[in-house]
Amino acid sequence: MITIKDIAARLKVSPSTVGRALADDSRISAATKQRVIEVASEMGYVANLAARMMRGVSSNLVGLVLPDIRNGFYSTIAHALSKCLEGGGFQLTLSETDDDRLTELHHIRELTSANVAGIIIVPTARPHPESVKLLKALPHIQLLRRHAALGEQWFGIDDTEAIYEATNHLVQLGHHRIGYVGGTDDLPTGSARLKGFHKALPRDETVVPAFVHLGAPGSVDFGREATRRLLSLTTPPTAIVAASVQTTQGVLEELTVQGVHAPDDLSVVGFGDEMGFRWWGPGLTTVGLPVSDLATACGLWFVHHIKQHSFTSAPYTSISPATLIVRGSTRQLGAVSGETANSPLHDTAN
Amino acid sequence: MITIKDIAARLKVSPSTVGRALADDSRISAATKQRVIEVASEMGYVANLAARMMRGVSSNLVGLVLPDIRNGFYSTIAHALSKCLEGGGFQLTLSETDDDRLTELHHIRELTSANVAGIIIVPTARPHPESVKLLKALPHIQLLRRHAALGEQWFGIDDTEAIYEATNHLVQLGHHRIGYVGGTDDLPTGSARLKGFHKALPRDETVVPAFVHLGAPGSVDFGREATRRLLSLTTPPTAIVAASVQTTQGVLEELTVQGVHAPDDLSVVGFGDEMGFRWWGPGLTTVGLPVSDLATACGLWFVHHIKQHSFTSAPYTSISPATLIVRGSTRQLGAVSGETANSPLHDTAN
DNA sequence: CTGAAAGCGCTAACAT
DNA sequence: ATGTTAGCGCTTTCAG
Numbered sequence: 001m002i003t004i005k006d007i008a009a010r011l012k013v014s015p016s017t018v019g020r021a022l023a024d025d026s027r028i029s030a031a032t033k034q035r036v037i038e039v040a041s042e043m044g045y046v047a048n049l050a051a052r053m054m055r056g057v058s059s060n061l062v063g064l065v066l067p068d069i070r071n072g073f074y075s076t077i078a079h080a081l082s083k084c085l086e087g088g089g090f091q092l093t094l095s096e097t098d099d100d101r102l103t104e105l106h107h108i109r110e111l112t113s114a115n116v117a118g119i120i121i122v123p124t125a126r127p128h129p130e131s132v133k134l135l136k137a138l139p140h141i142q143l144l145r146r147h148a149a150l151g152e153q154w155f156g157i158d159d160t161e162a163i164y165e166a167t168n169h170l171v172q173l174g175h176h177r178i179g180y181v182g183g184t185d186d187l188p189t190g191s192a193r194l195k196g197f198h199k200a201l202p203r204d205e206t207v208v209p210a211f212v213h214l215g216a217p218g219s220v221d222f223g224r225e226a227t228r229r230l231l232s233l234t235t236p237p238t239a240i241v242a243a244s245v246q247t248t249q250g251v252l253e254e255l256t257v258q259g260v261h262a263p264d265d266l267s268v269v270g271f272g273d274e275m276g277f278r279w280w281g282p283g284l285t286t287v288g289l290p291v292s293d294l295a296t297a298c299g300l301w302f303v304h305h306i307k308q309h310s311f312t313s314a315p316y317t318s319i320s321p322a323t324l325i326v327r328g329s330t331r332q333l334g335a336v337s338g339e340t341a342n343s344p345l346h347d348t349a350n
Numbered sequence: 351m352i353t354i355k356d357i358a359a360r361l362k363v364s365p366s367t368v369g370r371a372l373a374d375d376s377r378i379s380a381a382t383k384q385r386v387i388e389v390a391s392e393m394g395y396v397a398n399l400a401a402r403m404m405r406g407v408s409s410n411l412v413g414l415v416l417p418d419i420r421n422g423f424y425s426t427i428a429h430a431l432s433k434c435l436e437g438g439g440f441q442l443t444l445s446e447t448d449d450d451r452l453t454e455l456h457h458i459r460e461l462t463s464a465n466v467a468g469i470i471i472v473p474t475a476r477p478h479p480e481s482v483k484l485l486k487a488l489p490h491i492q493l494l495r496r497h498a499a500l501g502e503q504w505f506g507i508d509d510t511e512a513i514y515e516a517t518n519h520l521v522q523l524g525h526h527r528i529g530y531v532g533g534t535d536d537l538p539t540g541s542a543r544l545k546g547f548h549k550a551l552p553r554d555e556t557v558v559p560a561f562v563h564l565g566a567p568g569s570v571d572f573g574r575e576a577t578r579r580l581l582s583l584t585t586p587p588t589a590i591v592a593a594s595v596q597t598t599q600g601v602l603e604e605l606t607v608q609g610v611h612a613p614d615d616l617s618v619v620g621f622g623d624e625m626g627f628r629w630w631g632p633g634l635t636t637v638g639l640p641v642s643d644l645a646t647a648c649g650l651w652f653v654h655h656i657k658q659h660s661f662t663s664a665p666y667t668s669i670s671p672a673t674l675i676v677r678g679s680t681r682q683l684g685a686v687s688g689e690t691a692n693s694p695l696h697d698t699a700n
Numbered sequence: 701c702t703g704a705a706a707g708c709g710c711t712a713a714c715a716t
Numbered sequence: 717a718t719g720t721t722a723g724c725g726c727t728t729t730c731a732g
Contacts, residue, residue: 003725014703019727027701046463051725053400054708059464061411061443068429075425079418082446091460093411093443096432110441113396114409249625256629275599276626279606353709364719369711377717401709404724 002045010039022047053115062302063111065095065104065121066143067218072274073245074122077143077295081120084299088307090117099124099218105131112138117306120298123147125186139311141302143295146188152315155298159189162287162322163196166241166269169285169324171200174333175239175267177208181226181251182243182271183217190217193243211237215247223250231258238333239267245274252280263331273325282328294320352395360389372397403465412652413461415445415454415471416493417568422624423595424472427493427645431470434649438657440467449474449568455481462488467656470648473497475536489661491652493645496538502665505648509539512637512672513546516591516619519635519674521550524683525589525617527558531576531601532593532621533567540567543593561587565597573600581608588683589617595624602630613681623675632678644670 004018011018013032021028021036053059062085066074082092093116095107105128111119118139123146127135132149146154163182170178180197183190194214201207210233213226223246230236231254242248248270255262262268262281270277270286277284297318305311354368361368363382371378371386403409412435416424432442443466445457455478461469468489473496477485482499496504513532520528530547533540544564551557560583565572573596580586581604592598598620605612612618612631620627620636627634647668655661 001725005725015725016704016727017702019725020702023727029701032701046459048404048725049463050400050403050465051708052727054398054404054710054725055727056708057727059400060460061464064444069419069425069432070422070429072420072422072425075419075422075428078425078444079420079446082419082444086446091443091445091457091464093441094414094428094432095441096429096436106436107441109396110410114399114411114441252629274626275624276629279602279626279631280629351709355709365709366711366720367718369709370718373711379717382717398709401724402711404709404726405711406724407711 001048002043003048004045007036007039007043007045010043011035058117059115060090061093061111061114061116062090063093063095063107063116063119063121065097065107065111065119065123067097067099067122067124069094069096071218071245073144073272073289073291076291080292080295081299084296084303088303090303090306097124099216101126101128101131104128108134118302118311120302121150123150125184139302139306141298143298144189151313152317153313154316155294155301155318155320156189157289157291157294157320157322159192159322160196160199162271162289163193163241163243164200165196165322165324166271166287167197167200169326170239170241170267170269170330171202173239173267173330175237176202177211177235177237177239179211179213179226179230179237179240180243181213181215181223181230181240181247183247184214187217190214190243197241197243208237217244218246220246220250220253223247224254225250227251227254228258231260237266239269239330242268242270245272248272248277248284248286249274252277252284256280262329267330267333269324269330278327280329285327285330286325288323288325290320290322294318351398352393353398354395357386357389357393357395360393361385408467409465410440411443411461411464411466412440413443413445413457413466413469413471415447415457415461415469415473417447417449417472417474419444419446421568421595423494423622423639423641426641430642430645431649434646434653438653440653440656447474449566451476451478451481454478458484468652468661470652471500473500475534489652489656491648493648494539501663502667503663504666505644505651505668505670506539507639507641507644507670507672509542509672510546510549512621512639513543513591513593514550515546515672515674516621516637517547517550519676520589520591520617520619520680521552523589523617523680525587526552527561527585527587527589529561529563529576529580529587529590530593531563531565531573531580531590531597533597534564537567540564540593547591547593558587567594568596570596570600570603573597574604575600577601577604578608581610587616589619589680592618592620595622598622598627598634598636599624602627602634606630612679617680617683619674619680628677630679635677635680636675638673638675640670640672644668 004015008015008018018036021033097104101124104124108131112134120141122143142154144156182193185191185194215222242251270284273288354365358365358368368386371383447454451474454474458481462484470491472493492504494506535541535544563576592601620634623638
């Protein structure tokens with residue numbers, strides 16, 4: 001391994017001069033800098049990160065903490081962030097929490113001791129107090145979900161509006177007995193979406209409790225289970241709103257298994273736009289989310305502030321809007337087959 | 351930050367005693383160890399990785415280098431590995447190459463200078479000589495793809511057999527004009543799959559060159575383009591084999607757009623079993639791959655050998671078999687609608 | 701403008 | 717069984 005000492009010896013200057021030249025210190029002559037840089041690259045010098053870190057400089061590692069990378073949502077985010085951070089000279093580390101606060105804590109501890117430059121996190125419902133403490137000492141941003149204790153720096157989507165759009169679309173089509181399958185309201189996203197659901201229902205309408213099913217948003221099985229329950233009611237709903245990617249998957253799977261056809265038997269609106277959603281039945285009407293753009297914006301902001309050392313805890317919030325993508329899985333209540341022909345090939349976004 | 355000195359001062363012993371106790375050194379009395387460990391956790395001591403690394407010990411970071419995390423294949427792998435490595439006390443870092451050898455090199459350089467414990471890599475077609483050199487100095491395993499220069503430590507699937515099964519299934523159904531849309535044969539996976547395709551075709555059959563389309567395996571657009579070409583031939587194929595996840599997606603999208611229905615107009619076999627594949631048309635007949643198991647096996651092996659310091663370059667190869675999942679998108683050549691009723695709900699795996 | 705020297709936290713050889 | 721000491725490669729005062 002080539003060290004600055006080696007370079008110094010070769011150039012017959014002191015190690016500190018070399019160090020300063022490499023750091024582009026203002027009080028080193030241009031000529032010396034020039035020579036140092038030449039020799040350094042010639043000898044194949046690579047700075048020793050460990051040594052640098054020991055001097056208090058943080059690493060070029062950025063921790064990404066999220067529930068489960070297999071969720072298309074999160075892998076899109078990881079990809080976009082990876083690209084942004086790479087541009088800024090950072091490396092992404094991946095930590096999966098499985099929505100468990102202790103796993104989350106464990107990972108945050110690890111990241112802290114690895115001296116990461118910062119953390120981008122999709123927090124669990126109730127982060128452990130120690131996680132909160134550790135994060136306070138680090139530059140960090142919350143993504144998608146926001147927990148008050150973790151600060152005001154957040155990039156997310158307008159969850160309430162997204163589900164409002166979805167539900168309202170059904171209401172406009174004449175549905176009033178609408179089932180809801182989504183995340184528990186202890187999660188900020190879960191409660192925001194549920195709020196959107198309620199907001200879209202006509203005022204005088206009493207929400208039927210049996211129509212609302214809340215569970216783990218990351219669980220496909222919960223989606224299936226909830227759908228099963230909804231279908232087995234004596235007067236089942238005429239439409240279903242799924243309020244997370246995985247519950248959408250669960251709903252679709254269960255409907256397929258039970259041979260329930262959309263939109264003839266039931267209208268369905270999903271959440272997110274995974275590859276397969278457009279292929280399901282007549283094409284799934286769903287809420288499209290600008291996840292990639294969101295992550296890119298977040299990454300750029302992060303890199304910018306880290307580089308400027310301007311990572312204050314000043315509140316910053318960015319809310320991206322969702323758009324409803326109308327395909328074939330929703331229809332006017334009571335309309336017969338073929339009346340509103342939505343081809344899956346000609347999506348309508350509004 | 352709490353250091354071993356702080357602990358030493360509190361316990362009135364020397365720093366080295368503390369260090370040794372924490373390292374579970376044999377010549378420290380059990381009693382002292384006990385007290386040290388207690389006080390350490392009580393004070394919230396976290397070892398400083400930087401300092402440790404400077405002493406030559408490698409970090410607890412393991413680099414995962416792959417083309418694109420958005421591919422369901424790779425996110426499944428990342429998830430499984432993350433779990434395994436977490437169990438072994440390691441942290442995963444994510445590097446995307448986009449199948450570009452220079453990006454790959456860049457990442458490998460970064461990982462090297464970050465002193466990673468090892469690298470798990472899905473290599474590009476022709477890794478840069480310097481990448482090869484750098485990897486030689488590090489514990490590493492290849493995943494899915496294998497490049498000879500990178501050594502003999504490999505976990506993968508039997509690509510030839512996988513595509514053989516897929517193609518042979520079509521041949522058994524009477525098809526002999528079969529299109530192939532897959533990755534270029536400069537990639538080991540691409541060439542192995544193409545080999546499986548040829549192997550399944552009847553000996554006396556001349557392969558029609560216009561039926562074979564090779565391109566970037568990670569490109570959905572290539573899949574669409576190739577399908578477009580196949581369909582525009584004067585005598586188009588009666589069946590298509592897609593030989594990568596993304597090309598499968600492209601093929602399916604293009605068929606949908608062009609209004610070509612499987613299995614009536616054309617039989618299709620896909621690669622991999624992404625969420626949406628079962629929902630496409632009559633359900634996609636496809637090659638199922640034990641990706642998660644593969645990655646888990648790889649992760650366990652990796653952790654084991656790193657921990658045992660037994661990371662020799664002795665060849666080790668693990669080949670997992672693929673299984674054909676028969677759904678509705680394939681049918682006996684010439685059979686009319688409804689003849690072979692494959693419900694998407696009752697998959698047949700053989 | 702450049703050099704000398706201290707020290708970051710930890711480990712390991714060398715003493716007790 | 718424990719303590720002392722030196723040094724990993726780098727940054728950063730403090731002196732020239």
